[in-house]
Amino acid sequence: KRQSSFTVTVVDQSPPTLIGLPGNQVLTVSPDACTAIAIWSDPVAIDPCGGVTLTSDIASGTAFPIGTTLVTYTATDSSGNVTTGSFGITVVDNTGPIATGVPADISVSVDPASCDRVVTWTEPNFADGCGISSLTQSHFPGAVFPLGTTTVVYTATDPTGNSTTVFFHVQVTDNAGPTFHGVPADIVVPNASGSCSATVTWTEPTASDPCGVVSLTSNVSPGSVLAAGITTETYTAIDTNGNASVASFTITIEDLIPPSLINVPADMTVPTAPGFCGTVPTWTPPQPVDNCGILEITSDVDPGSFFPLGATTITYTATDLNNNSVSASFTITVEDVDPPVFAGVPADIVIDLAPGTCSEVVSW
Numbered sequence: 001k002r003q004s005s006f007t008v009t010v011v012d013q014s015p016p017t018l019i020g021l022p023g024n025q026v027l028t029v030s031p032d033a034c035t036a037i038a039i040w041s042d043p044v045a046i047d048p049c050g051g052v053t054l055t056s057d058i059a060s061g062t063a064f065p066i067g068t069t070l071v072t073y074t075a076t077d078s079s080g081n082v083t084t085g086s087f088g089i090t091v092v093d094n095t096g097p098i099a100t101g102v103p104a105d106i107s108v109s110v111d112p113a114s115c116d117r118v119v120t121w122t123e124p125n126f127a128d129g130c131g132i133s134s135l136t137q138s139h140f141p142g143a144v145f146p147l148g149t150t151t152v153v154y155t156a157t158d159p160t161g162n163s164t165t166v167f168f169h170v171q172v173t174d175n176a177g178p179t180f181h182g183v184p185a186d187i188v189v190p191n192a193s194g195s196c197s198a199t200v201t202w203t204e205p206t207a208s209d210p211c212g213v214v215s216l217t218s219n220v221s222p223g224s225v226l227a228a229g230i231t232t233e234t235y236t237a238i239d240t241n242g243n244a245s246v247a248s249f250t251i252t253i254e255d256l257i258p259p260s261l262i263n264v265p266a267d268m269t270v271p272t273a274p275g276f277c278g279t280v281p282t283w284t285p286p287q288p289v290d291n292c293g294i295l296e297i298t299s300d301v302d303p304g305s306f307f308p309l310g311a312t313t314i315t316y317t318a319t320d321l322n323n324n325s326v327s328a329s330f331t332i333t334v335e336d337v338d339p340p341v342f343a344g345v346p347a348d349i350v351i352d353l354a355p356g357t358c359s360e361v362v363s364w
Contacts, residue, residue, distance in 0.1 A: 011079075012049050012077065012078075012079035012081065013079075013081065014047070014048070014081060015047075015075070015077065015081035015082055015083040016045045016046060016047035016052045016075040016076070016077045016081065016082075016083045017045070017046050017047070017075075017083065018043045018044070018045055018073060018075055018083055018085040019043060019044045019045075019046060020041065020042075020043040020044055021043040021073065021085040021087060022040040022041065022043070022071075022087050023087055024087050024088040024089075024090065025038055025040070025087070025088070025089050025090065026090045026091075026092060027064065027089065027090070027091045027092070028091075028092055028093070028094055028095075029066065029091060029092070029093050029095070029129060029130070030095075030129065031095045031098050031128070031129060032098075032127070032129045033129040034065065034066060034093070034128075034129040034130035034131070035063040035064055035065055035066075035091065036063065036064055036091045037061060037062070037063050037064070038060065038061075038062065038064050038089045039060050039061060040060045040071075040087075041060070042054070042056070042060065042073070043073055043085060045073075045075030045083070047075075047077040047078075047081075049077055049078055049079060050077075050078065051077055051078030052075055052076065052077050052078075053075070053076045053077075054073060054074070054075050055073070055074050055076075056071060056072065056073045056074070057071065057072050058071045058089075064089045064091045065091060066091050066092070066093050066130065066159075066160055067090070067091060068088050068089070068090040068091075069088065069089045069090075069091075070086050070087075070088055071086060071087055071088070071089060072084055072085070072086040073085045073086070092160075093129075093130055093158065093160040093162060094162065095128075095162060096128070096156070096157075096158060096162040096163050096164035097126040097127060097128035097132055097156040097157070097158055097162070097163075097164045098126065098127050098128065098164070099124050099125070099126050099154070099156065099164055099166045100124065100125045100126075100127070101122065101123075101124045101125050102124040102154075102166045102168060103121045103122065103124065103152075103168045104168060105168050105169040105170075105171065106119060106121060106168065106169070106170045106171065107171045107173065108145075108170070108171070108172055108173070109172070109173055109174070109175055109176070110147060110172055110173070110174045110176075110210060110211065111210070112176070112210065113210060114210045115146070115147050115174065115210040115211035115212075116144050116145060116146050116147060116172060117144070117145055117172045118142060118143070118144050118145075119141075119142075119143065119145050119170050119172075120141040120142050121141050121152075122141075123137075123141060123154075124154055124166060126154075126156035126164065128156070128158040128162075130158045130159050130160060131158065131159055132156050132157070132158060133157050133158055133159045134156070134157045135154070135155070135156045135157075136154070136155045137152070137153065137154045137155075138151070138152055138153040138154075139152045139170075145170050145172050146172065147172050147173075147174055147211060147241070148171070148172060149169050149170070149171045149172075150169070150170045150171075150172075151167050151168075151169055151170075152167060152168055152169070152170055153165060153166075153167045154166050154167070174211050174239065174241040174243060175243065176209075176243060177209070177237065177238075177239060177243040177244050177245030178207040178208060178209035178213050178237035178238070178239050178243070178245045179207065179208055179209065179245070180205050180206070180207050180235065180237065180245060180247040181205060181206045181207070181208065182203065182204075182205045182206060183205045183235070183247045183248075183249060184202045184203065184205070184233075184249050185249060186249050186250045186251075186252070187200060187202060187249065187250070187251045187252065188251075188252045188254060189251075189252075189253060189254070190253075190254050190255075190256045190257075191228050191253050191254065191255050191256070191257065191291070191292070193257065194257075194291055195291055196227060196228050196255065196291045196292035196293070197225050197226055197227045197228060197253060198225070198226060198228075198253045199223060199224070199225050199226075200222070200223075200224060200225075200226055200251050200253070201222040201223050202222050203222075204218070204222060204235075205235055205247060207235075207237035207245065209237070209239040209240075209243075211239050211240045211241055212239060212240040213237055213238070213239055213240075214238050214239060214240055215236075215237070215238045216235065216236070216237045217235070217236050218233060218234060218235045218236070219233065219234050220233045220251070226251055226253050227253065228253045228254070228255040228292050228322060229252070229253060230250050230251070230252050231250065231251045231252075231253075232248055232249075232250050232251075233248060233249055233250070233251055234246060234247075234248040235247045235248065254322075255291075255292050255320065255321075255322035255324060256324065257290075257291060257324065258290075258320065258324040258325060258326040259288045259289060259290035259294060259318040259319070259320045259324065259325070259326050260288070260289045260290070260318075260326065261286040261287070261288055261289075261316060261318055261326060261327075261328040262286060262287050262289055263284065263286050263287050264286040264316070264328040264330060265283045265284065265286070265314075265330045266330060267330050267331040267332070267333070268281070268283070268330070268331075268332050268333070269332075269333040269334075269335055270307075270332060270333070270334055270335070271334070271335055271336075271337045271338075272309060272334055272335070272336050272337070272338065274338065277308065277309050277336065278306055278307050278308040278309055278334055279306070279307055279334055280304060280305065280306050280307070281303075281307055281332050281334075282303050282304065283303055283314075283332075285297075285299065285303065285316065286316050286328060288318035290318070290320040290321075290324075292320050292321050292322055293320060293321045294318060294319070294320055294321070295319045295320055295321050295323070296318075296319050297316060297317070297318045297319075298316070298317050298319075299314060299315060299316045299317070300314065300315050301314045307332055307334050308334065309334050309335075309336055310333065310334060311331050311332070311333045311334075312331065312332050312333075312334075313329050313330075313331050314329060314330055314331070314332065315327055315328070315329040316328050316329070346364040349362060349364060
């Protein structure tokens with residue numbers, strides 16, 4: 001009897017099978033974080049021979065950084081066969097930095113000494129879970145801003161390139177009119193002789209404005225001939241932004257020249273009227289003359305009045321429109337030039353003497 005043998009060796013060369021391997025995930029970080037937590041279910045490893053060990057390099061619930069991270073599961077059976085499976089966790093940052101404390105729009109007036117304004121403010125804050133990689137701004141607090149509206153812009157950028165831009169406006173306005181210099185005090189001058197006016201001159205004021213003066217006008221110019229009375233001289237200055245300022249003073253032309261009376265009657269002597277102890281004389285009243293005009297002429301006695309015996313003074317007073325007055329007088333003397341007149345003179349009387357007498361008593 002002869003016997004022979006051989007060996008049959010069964011070798012397990014089949015790796016385990018992974019079932020339920022998670023797919024790739026894309027996560028977005030919140031604005032205040034730079035990582036995101038990924039959650040998934042572990043896959044299942046099976047093998048006909050059993051004894052499978054399953055491991056992974058990253059566990060579910062781990063916080064992942066920005067970018068793509070590969071998660072790998074490894075299944076090893078009892079024969080040392082290995083199967084691996086991987087999926088990616090991609091974390092993206094789509095949110096720019098968060099801005100707080102952004103100033104409201106600012107409105108200021110120009111500096112009185114310039115046509116601009118230094119403006120300051122509290123700067124805004126920027127926060128990002130991944131940090132701020134750069135911060136730019138168009139203006140800094142304490143900068144000089146010109147007349148008009150300027151936009152102040154801040155831009156903050158995080159490490160992944162997301163940026164946030166905020167802005168506010170600085171409005172510089174010019175609400176003040178020009179400033180006058182050397183405005184004359186009120187002027188008082190007399191009128192010229194023989195005239196109801198006077199030529200008046202003065203040094204004109206000047207006006208300045210930090211933004212510039214466009215025009216300076218007045219209603220009366222130096223060297224003008226002004227009528228008696230009060231004239232208000234007004235200067236108006238307008239700056240480049242349409243703001244106006246007004247300055248004024250008064251010019252008073254005083255009429256100090258009284259009127260004149262011409263053709264004042266000379267003193268006269270007149271007789272009494274027959275049968276009266278006086279008379280009614282007549283004369284031509286004098287004429288008033290004034291450079292500014294006559295307000296009235298009065299007298300204490302008018303022509304046609306009865307004058308008694310003796311001397312009477314007649315006074316005329318002329319008053320001009322500015323209450324200057326002048327008076328002139330003359331005298332009328334009434335004389336009695338008529339002798340007395342007898343009335344009731346008896347007629348001649350003839351009486352015969354009585355016998356034996358040489359006289360007679362006579363009565364009349």
